Amino acid sequence: MSIYLSFQELEQRLLKSWMQVVHERNTLVQKQDELNSLQNEEDLEDRCCAVMQEIKRYQNMKDSDKTESDFAREVDLDEEHKELLRKREMLLRIGEYINAM
Numbered sequence: 355m356s357i358y359l360s361f362q363e364l365e366q367r368l369l370k371s372w373m374q375v376v377h378e379r380n381t382l383v384q385k386q387d388e389l390n391s392l393q394n395e396e397d398l399e400d401r402c403c404a405v406m407q408e409i410k411r412y413q414n415m416k417d418s419d420k421t422e423s424d425f426a427r428e429v430d431l432d433e434e435h436k437e438l439l440r441k442r443e444m445l446l447r448i449g450e451y452i453n454a455m
Contacts, residue, residue: 387452395445402438405431 412420412428
């Protein structure tokens with residue numbers, strides 16, 4: 355066996371190394387995507403909890419004590435809560451789809 359590599363052998367080794375690097379990069383990108391998705395889910399969950407706390411505060415008030423702006427805020431919070439739940443469901447479905455691939 356010669357200590358010198360033929361051009362073809364060198365090319366094969368470099369190609370193999372390149373493919374390993376590409377695979378590692380793809381794995382890291384996938385992990386980063388998973389972490390971003392988890393962070394988005396957590397952010398939505400945090401906001402959802404905050405909205406629910408504020409909704410409960412308004413629900414605990416007597417209607418006679420509420421101002422027009424209180425009623426309007428309660429409606430806005432209810433809509434925001436529904437939107438947050440929709441976004442969370444969408445993220446979960448995307449995650450399931452990606453995991454199934």
